[in-house]
Amino acid sequence: MSGVRTLPPLAAYALALGDDALILAQRLGEWVAHAPQIEEDLALANIALDLLGQARTLLSYAGEIEQAGRDEDDLAYLRDDRDFRNVQLVEIPNGDFAVTIARQLMFSAYQYELYTALLGSGDATLAGLAGKAVKEVAYHRDHAVQWVLRLGDGTDLSHARMQAGLDQVWPYTEELFDPASQLPGIAADPATLRPAWEQCVTSVLSEATLDKPEPRWRSRGGRDGLHTEHLGHLLSEMQHLHRTHPGATW
Amino acid sequence: MVNDPATTEARATLLAVARSVPDPELPVLTLGDLGVIRDLRQAGDGSVEVDLTPTYTGCPAMAVIADDVRDALHRAGADQVRIRTVLAPAWTTDWMTEAGRRKLREYGIAPPGPAAHAVGGPVQLAFSVRCPHCGSPDTREVSHFGSTPCKALWTCRSCAEPFDSFKAL
Numbered sequence: 001m002s003g004v005r006t007l008p009p010l011a012a013y014a015l016a017l018g019d020d021a022l023i024l025a026q027r028l029g030e031w032v033a034h035a036p037q038i039e040e041d042l043a044l045a046n047i048a049l050d051l052l053g054q055a056r057t058l059l060s061y062a063g064e065i066e067q068a069g070r071d072e073d074d075l076a077y078l079r080d081d082r083d084f085r086n087v088q089l090v091e092i093p094n095g096d097f098a099v100t101i102a103r104q105l106m107f108s109a110y111q112y113e114l115y116t117a118l119l120g121s122g123d124a125t126l127a128g129l130a131g132k133a134v135k136e137v138a139y140h141r142d143h144a145v146q147w148v149l150r151l152g153d154g155t156d157l158s159h160a161r162m163q164a165g166l167d168q169v170w171p172y173t174e175e176l177f178d179p180a181s182q183l184p185g186i187a188a189d190p191a192t193l194r195p196a197w198e199q200c201v202t203s204v205l206s207e208a209t210l211d212k213p214e215p216r217w218r219s220r221g222g223r224d225g226l227h228t229e230h231l232g233h234l235l236s237e238m239q240h241l242h243r244t245h246p247g248a249t250w
Numbered sequence: 251m252v253n254d255p256a257t258t259e260a261r262a263t264l265l266a267v268a269r270s271v272p273d274p275e276l277p278v279l280t281l282g283d284l285g286v287i288r289d290l291r292q293a294g295d296g297s298v299e300v301d302l303t304p305t306y307t308g309c310p311a312m313a314v315i316a317d318d319v320r321d322a323l324h325r326a327g328a329d330q331v332r333i334r335t336v337l338a339p340a341w342t343t344d345w346m347t348e349a350g351r352r353k354l355r356e357y358g359i360a361p362p363g364p365a366a367h368a369v370g371g372p373v374q375l376a377f378s379v380r381c382p383h384c385g386s387p388d389t390r391e392v393s394h395f396g397s398t399p400c401k402a403l404w405t406c407r408s409c410a411e412p413f414d415s416f417k418a419l
Contacts, residue, residue, distance in 0.1 A: 039393035039403060046395035053308025057337070128338030132307050135340065135419050136399075143394050 002097050010123065010180045011065035012085070015075070016180070016223055017114070018058030019086035022076060023231070024107060025051035027094055038098055047104070051202055057129050077242035087222040089172035091231040098158075098165030101147045106169055109200045110193065111175045117188035119156040119214045126186065145204050152208025158209035163210050170213040175222055255293065265290045267326045274314045275398055275402055279356040281315065285345030288336055296322055297330030303341045305419070306399040345418050355382045360404065360415040379415050381406035393414075 007015065028048035035041040059072040070078075089107060094100045115137055118130035151162040176197075177190045205212055220226070242248075268290055269282025273283050281287050288301040300319055316333040323331045343362035351361035360379045378387045386408035393403040394417075400412040 019394050038270035042397065042403075043393055049308040049310065049399055050306060050310070053304070053306060055306060124338070128336075128340070129307065131340035132304075132337055135342075136306060139394055139417070170253070 007062070008065055009183055010186065011062045013181055013183060013187050014058045014065065014126070015062040016085040018055045018062060018075075019084050020090050020107075020111075021051040021058065022055035023084070023086045023234065024090040025049070025055060026234055027090065028100075030094055031100065040048040040097075044100075047140050048145065050133075050140065054129065054133050054136075057125075061125050073242065077239045081227050081235055082225040084227065084231060084235075085223055085225065086227075086231075087172070087175045088219040088228050089169065089175060089222075091234060092169065092172060092230060093220075093230055095165065095168065096161060098151060098161040099168055100165075101144055101151070102162070102165040103169045103172075104140065105144035105148050105201065105204065106173050108137055108144050108175075109197050110173075111137045112141050112200075113196045114188055117193060121187070122185040141200075146211070148204055148210045152205070152210040159209065162208070166205070166210060167213045167215075171215040171217055174217045174218040175220060178223065180218075180223065261290060261292055262299060264292075264323060264326060264328060268319050269321050271315075271318050271322045274311050274318065276354070276357070276359070278353050279350050281319070283347045283350030283353065285347070285350075286315070286341060287319070295330070297332060298328040298330045299333050299334060301336045303336050305341050307337070309399060311398075341419070343416060346416075354416060357402065358382050358413060360413060362416040362418040365418045379404055379408060381411065382413055383411045384409040389413075 003080065025048040028051070031044040032041055035044055055076070056072050059075045062071040063072065063075055089103060092103065112134065115130040115134035118126050119134065121127040121130065151158040153159070154162075177194045180187060180190050202212060219228075229247045265287070266282075268287050269280060271281045273281060273284055273344060276284075284305065286303050286305060288303050290301070291299045293299060295414045299367075300323070302316060302371045303321065312335070316335075319333060320331045342365045344365045346362065354361045360382045363379070379389050379391075380387050381389050381404075384406060386406055388407040389404050390407065392405050392412070396414050400417055400419070402417050403412065404415045405412045
C-alpha cells in the first residue's frame with residue numbers, strides 16, 4: 001500500500017483526474033497499427049498523446065502537493081491497481097471500433113464540461129491546465145461525434161454495431177457524476193456537469209438515429225480503488241518496463 | 251537594475267537568441283514565430299530563466315525544445331539557464347507571427363485560421379483552408395489529426411495534392 005488514502009484532498013482530486021487521462025491514453029495507444037484506417041491510427045494516437053500530456057501535469061501536481069517525493073513516473077508506474085483512482089469507464093477493453101468510439105464520446109463530452117468548469121477554479125494549476133485541455137478536448141469530442149453520426153446513421157450493420165457499442169459502455173457513465181471530494185471553488189462538482197453532458201450526448205444520439213440505452217446495472221467504485229479485472233492486465237503491460245529496470249533513464 | 255540600459259539590452263539579446271531557435275518538428279519556424287517563448291528574466295546571480303509554453307500539453311517536442319533553448323543560451327554566454335514550463339495563458343495559434351504563417355505556407359503547410367472559430371458546439375463549423383500548393387480554396391479535411399498534434403490532414407480538390415494544415419487552437 002502506498003498511502004493513497006492519506007493524500008490531501010487536492011492531491012487526491014488531481015490524481016483521480018490524472019488517472020482517468022492516463023489509463024484512457026494507454027487504452028487508446030493499443031489501437032496504433034490496428035485501427036480501421038491509417039487516419040484513425042493517427043487520430044487515436046493523437047488523442048492519447050493529449051490525454052497523456054494532461055495526465056503528466058496532473059500526476060506531477062498530485063506528487064508535488066503530497067510532498068512525499070513521488071514524481072509523475074512513480075505515480076504512474078509504481079502503484080498497484082487498488083491505488084488507481086480512475087473511473088472504470090476508461091479501463092474497459094477497447095472492444096471493436098464502435099465500442100471505442102462510444103466510450104470516447106461519453107468521456108470527451110464529460111471532459112469538455114469538466115475542463116470548462118475548471119477554467120474558473122481557484123487553483124491556478126488546475127485552471128491553467130483546463131485552459132489548454134479544453135481546446136484539445138473540443139477536437140476529441142468532435143472526432144467522436146463525427147464517427148457516431150457516421151456509424152449510427154450509416155448502414156444497418158454499422159448502426160447495429162454502434163448501438164451495441166453504446167449499450168456496452170453506457171452502464172459505466174454513471175460513475176463520472178458520483179460525488180467527489182468537496183473542494184468548493186477549486187474542484188468541479190461532478191453533478192453540475194451532468195446536464196450539459198446529457199444534452200450533448202442525447203442530441204448526438206438522436207441525430208445518429210441511436211437509442212439511448214436503459215441499463216439495468218451501473219459500475220461503482222473506481223474512485224475508491226475498486227476496479228474491473230481489466231485494469232490489472234493494462235497496468236502489467238504499462239508498468240512492465242519500468243518495474244523491470246527500476247530508476248533507468250536515458 | 252531593471253532600468254539599467256546595459257541589462258535591458260543584454261536581456262533583449264538573449265530573448266532574441268531564444269526566439270531564433272528552430273522548432274525541432276517544423277524547422278522552418280523559429281520558436282519566436284510559434285510564440286512559445288513567453289518571457290526571459292535575468293536573476294541577480296547572473297542566471298537566466300526562460301518561460302516556455304507548450305503548444306499542446308502532450309507535445310513530445312517540449313523536452314527537445316527546452317534542451318535546444320538551453321544550448322543556444324549557453325552559446326550566447328549564459329552559464330546558468332533554467333526553463334520554466336508555463337500553462338497559462340494557454341498557447342493559441344493566434345500568437346503565431348505573420349512571418350511564421352508565410353514560412354509555413356511556403357513549406358507546404360496551410361497556416362491556422364483564427365482560433366475563435368475552432369472551439370464551438372458539439373458539431374464544428376467547417377471553414378475553408380487554402381491549398382498551400384496551388385492556392386485553391388476547394389479543399390477538404392481528411393482527418394482532424396495529422397502527423398503531429400498541431401496539424402490536420404487535408405487534400406486539395408483542384409491539384410489533388412494532400413497537405414498538412416496547422417490546426418487553429
